[in-house]
Amino acid sequence: xxxxxxxxxxxxxxxxxxFSEKGFHDIKISEIAKLSGIGKGTVxxxxxxxxxxxxxxxxxxxxxxxxxxxxxxxIIDSPVEKLRVIGINDxxxxxxxxxxxxxxxxxxxFSKNNIKESVxxxxxxxxxxxxxxxxxxxxxxxxxxxxxxxATILYTGTMxxxxxxxxxxxxxxxxxxxxxxxxxxxxxxxxxxxx
Amino acid sequence: xxxxxxxxxxxxxxxxxxFSEKGFHDIKISEIAKLSGIGKGTVxxxxxxxxxxxxxxxxxxxxxxxxxxxxxxxIIDSPVEKLRVIGINDxxxxxxxxxxxxxxxxxxxFSKNNIKESVxxxxxxxxxxxxxxxxxxxxxxxxxxxxxxxATILYTGTMxxxxxxxxxxxxxxxxxxxxxxxxxxxxxxxxxxxx
Amino acid sequence: xxxxxxxxxxxxxxxxxxFSEKGFHDIKISEIAKLSGIGKGTVxxxxxxxxxxxxxxxxxxxxxxxxxxxxxxxIIDSPVEKLRVIGINDxxxxxxxxxxxxxxxxxxxFSKNNIKESVxxxxxxxxxxxxxxxxxxxxxxxxxxxxxxxATILYTGTMxxxxxxxxxxxxxxxxxxxxxxxxxxxxxxxxxxxx
Amino acid sequence: xxxxxxxxxxxxxxxxxxFSEKGFHDIKISEIAKLSGIGKGTVxxxxxxxxxxxxxxxxxxxxxxxxxxxxxxxIIDSPVEKLRVIGINDxxxxxxxxxxxxxxxxxxxFSKNNIKESVxxxxxxxxxxxxxxxxxxxxxxxxxxxxxxxATILYTGTMxxxxxxxxxxxxxxxxxxxxxxxxxxxxxxxxxxxx
DNA sequence: GATGAATGAGACTTCATTCAT
DNA sequence: CATGAATGAAGTCTCATTCAT
Numbered sequence: 001x002x003x004x005x006x007x008x009x010x011x012x013x014x015x016x017x018x019f020s021e022k023g024f025h026d027i028k029i030s031e032i033a034k035l036s037g038i039g040k041g042t043v044x045x046x047x048x049x050x051x052x053x054x055x056x057x058x059x060x061x062x063x064x065x066x067x068x069x070x071x072x073x074x075i076i077d078s079p080v081e082k083l084r085v086i087g088i089n090d091x092x093x094x095x096x097x098x099x100x101x102x103x104x105x106x107x108x109x110f111s112k113n114n115i116k117e118s119v120x121x122x123x124x125x126x127x128x129x130x131x132x133x134x135x136x137x138x139x140x141x142x143x144x145x146x147x148x149x150x151a152t153i154l155y156t157g158t159m160x161x162x163x164x165x166x167x168x169x170x171x172x173x174x175x176x177x178x179x180x181x182x183x184x185x186x187x188x189x190x191x192x193x194x195x
Numbered sequence: 196x197x198x199x200x201x202x203x204x205x206x207x208x209x210x211x212x213x214f215s216e217k218g219f220h221d222i223k224i225s226e227i228a229k230l231s232g233i234g235k236g237t238v239x240x241x242x243x244x245x246x247x248x249x250x251x252x253x254x255x256x257x258x259x260x261x262x263x264x265x266x267x268x269x270i271i272d273s274p275v276e277k278l279r280v281i282g283i284n285d286x287x288x289x290x291x292x293x294x295x296x297x298x299x300x301x302x303x304x305f306s307k308n309n310i311k312e313s314v315x316x317x318x319x320x321x322x323x324x325x326x327x328x329x330x331x332x333x334x335x336x337x338x339x340x341x342x343x344x345x346a347t348i349l350y351t352g353t354m355x356x357x358x359x360x361x362x363x364x365x366x367x368x369x370x371x372x373x374x375x376x377x378x379x380x381x382x383x384x385x386x387x388x389x390x
Numbered sequence: 391x392x393x394x395x396x397x398x399x400x401x402x403x404x405x406x407x408x409f410s411e412k413g414f415h416d417i418k419i420s421e422i423a424k425l426s427g428i429g430k431g432t433v434x435x436x437x438x439x440x441x442x443x444x445x446x447x448x449x450x451x452x453x454x455x456x457x458x459x460x461x462x463x464x465i466i467d468s469p470v471e472k473l474r475v476i477g478i479n480d481x482x483x484x485x486x487x488x489x490x491x492x493x494x495x496x497x498x499x500f501s502k503n504n505i506k507e508s509v510x511x512x513x514x515x516x517x518x519x520x521x522x523x524x525x526x527x528x529x530x531x532x533x534x535x536x537x538x539x540x541a542t543i544l545y546t547g548t549m550x551x552x553x554x555x556x557x558x559x560x561x562x563x564x565x566x567x568x569x570x571x572x573x574x575x576x577x578x579x580x581x582x583x584x585x
Numbered sequence: 586x587x588x589x590x591x592x593x594x595x596x597x598x599x600x601x602x603x604f605s606e607k608g609f610h611d612i613k614i615s616e617i618a619k620l621s622g623i624g625k626g627t628v629x630x631x632x633x634x635x636x637x638x639x640x641x642x643x644x645x646x647x648x649x650x651x652x653x654x655x656x657x658x659x660i661i662d663s664p665v666e667k668l669r670v671i672g673i674n675d676x677x678x679x680x681x682x683x684x685x686x687x688x689x690x691x692x693x694x695f696s697k698n699n700i701k702e703s704v705x706x707x708x709x710x711x712x713x714x715x716x717x718x719x720x721x722x723x724x725x726x727x728x729x730x731x732x733x734x735x736a737t738i739l740y741t742g743t744m745x746x747x748x749x750x751x752x753x754x755x756x757x758x759x760x761x762x763x764x765x766x767x768x769x770x771x772x773x774x775x776x777x778x779x780x
Numbered sequence: 781g782a783t784g785a786a787t788g789a790g791a792c793t794t795c796a797t798t799c800a801t
Numbered sequence: 802c803a804t805g806a807a808t809g810a811a812g813t814c815t816c817a818t819t820c821a822t
Contacts, residue, residue: 025219157352
């Protein structure tokens with residue numbers, strides 16, 4: 001993670017904030033500048049183009065988010081507890097997750113391939129983190145599955161799906177905490193549960 | 196589902212085709228017209244604005260897709276087999292599913308609320324269909340879960356997630372058929388499986 | 391005055407009706423057709439272009455208006471009474487006069503010179519009519535002026551100005567009948583009036 | 586009268602210049618920009634829309650014109666001489682008067698009501714100015730009429746009418762200076778004149 | 781470094797006109 | 802004669818980007 005200048009981070013935060021409601025084309029440089037309290041020209045002092053700004057912002061946010069998750073689970077021992085903390089974290093940072101999903105859909109908006117790779121790399125890190133936790137859980141006999149990769153897809157897919165539906169229905173259709181327990185239950189389901 | 200004119204459908208198909216690679220703002224009326232083999236003005240004979248065109252196209256495609264799924268599973272008895280057929284269908288129509296996910300992310304691009312409702316309604320139909328199949332499976336003792344709604348989120352979330360990763364990695368990371376079996380297995384997992 | 395076909399007159403009337411509220415560019419052929427109860431293509435059966443249609447309509451209306459005035463004053467003997475009848479007529483057909491004034495302002499909108507000439511000719515007819523009446527009045531010693539042409543400008547200008555102000559102020563500032571009497575008084579003012 | 590920026594005035598002047606030959610719809614922003622020696626986008630830096638630009642230009646010109654007239658008559662004592670100066674002024678600024686008359690006809694082209702009010706207010710100022718001068722003349726016994734308001738309509742109507750005819754006939758039919766004297770004579774006509 | 785006035789490419793949309801039926 | 806679906810020229814307006822201060 002490269003060293004970011006103070007003003008770059010300011011611009012990133014403003015731009016990320018605009019992502020909730022707007023897409024790439026609806027975010028205006030003039031708006032970013034005004035909300036950041038700086039001049040339009042200043043934005044171009046730090047970024048060659050709007051596209052570069054948005055791409056770097058995306059990478060910055062994915063990196064920040066990943067570091068946050070890492071720091072929060074490193075003190076936890078139990079793999080299941082780790083999944084739970086990751087889940088709770090996602091629920092609390094719901095909008096960030098949704099923006100990440102938006103970015104994945106938007107990826108074709110960007111011309112340069114390096115952004116695609118960079119996003120891919122960062123999302124991959126997240127995937128690997130969950131997968132390693134699940135593998136740990138399998139080793140410890142707590143998680144019941146024969147395929148950690150598939151279980152990772154299941155875990156992340158279920159959580160993301162729930163967050164999307166929750167957002168789409170303005171929180172009226174989904175109890176996120178219940179979903180988290182449900183997916184953890186599913187992964188830890190044992191033969192004895194059915195006896 | 197209202198009766199669509201021949202030319203409307205032509206325009207819908209061209210526009211839907213452009214969705215793979217482009218977002219709302221990157222789709223140009225001039226391009227739609229040219230690819231449809233009609234004049235720019237003709238597009239406006241059928242739709243008041245670009246926004247209306249895109250919205251009606253979305254609704255049209257969601258409706259068509261739903262009808263297709265319905266017709267394919269109505270001759271099948273077994274709930275598990277139904278889920279499998281739906282899954283296979285999704286895998287085959289991968290791009291359509293991804294476009295639908297894109298639409299959900301794009302929903303804030305649209306000003307009028309009726310499109311949001313309409314998309315919500317159509318996606319809801321899909322959700323309910325899967326949920327009913329799962330409830331059927333629970334009743335028949337084939338599917339093992341205490342919450343059909345959560346299981347639906349798990350099933351659709353896992354499949355969508357897999358399709359996204361598959362697309363993102365150009366098919367190199369995911370075996371979709373395996374994922375489908377994995378999620379069906381998960382839902383039908385019984386105590387005896389672990390003995 | 392050439393012989394007009396029934397449908398031409400229909401189109402003229404619709405178009406003339408639209409002139410109250412709209413200018414040349416705001417009148418749409420599609421609107422004329424719809425309000426006339428005919429097809430858009432039909433309009434082009436009778437007129438080569440929108441410009442030609444509007445020009446012919448203008449000439450038609452000026453001619454009709456002039457004939458009407460002629461027929462109304464031909465049975466009257468007194469020049470002053472003639473001026474009064476013309477004035478009353480103008481007040482009653484207020485909108486037509488205002489449209490004529492509008493046309494004069496719009497004349498530069500038209501490319502062909504023959505329309506300018508035609509309008510000029512028709513408005514000239516009106517001018518000459520009034521001037522002849524005034525000359526008659528001078529001869530009879532009822533109208534007091536040494537210049538019939540200037541008096542004509544004064545009479546028509548005052549009346550038109552009053553109608554414009556009346557229209558502009560939605561009838562709240564002007565008593566048209568009073569103005570008419572005022573201008574007639576002015577023209578007939580005699581030395582004895584002041585004794 | 587609000588403070589106008591230098592570039593606003595530049596744009597106003599160019600636009601006002603185009604009014605001689607063109608109506609609202611025939612004036613193109615691209616043409617205004619080119620003739621002003623600025624970019625198309627620059628016009629939109631100063632005015633939200635073409636409509637707003639034209640409206641503000643109209644108000645600006647009416648205000649400027651009024652101020653000019655005021656400054657020219659304030660040093661004159663005699664009411665008759667004031668009318669004469671106003672008349673000479675109008676003759677010299679013939680095109681401006683004709684544009685003002687054009688504006689009155691065009692007023693329906695504008696959607697917002699505030700422009701109508703603004704134009705009304707400015708034209709009203711002009712009317713009141715003349716009316717006050719005439720009232721002054723009546724008091725001094727120089728102007729002979731029992732109704733200053735009607736006399737104002739007569740004076741302005743005659744002059745405007747003459748200017749219109751003059752313009753329409755390319756100056757071949759009217760001697761403007763003679764008309765001015767004629768209308769002043771008419772207003773000052775006394776019983777003794779006829780003895 | 782910071783700024784924001786100026787720019788013009790490019791997109792949407794309208795509507796007079798055509799022409800096959 | 803009558804029609805209206807189809808067309809594309811042309812105009813308005815937006816906004817990323819530049820550059821002189």
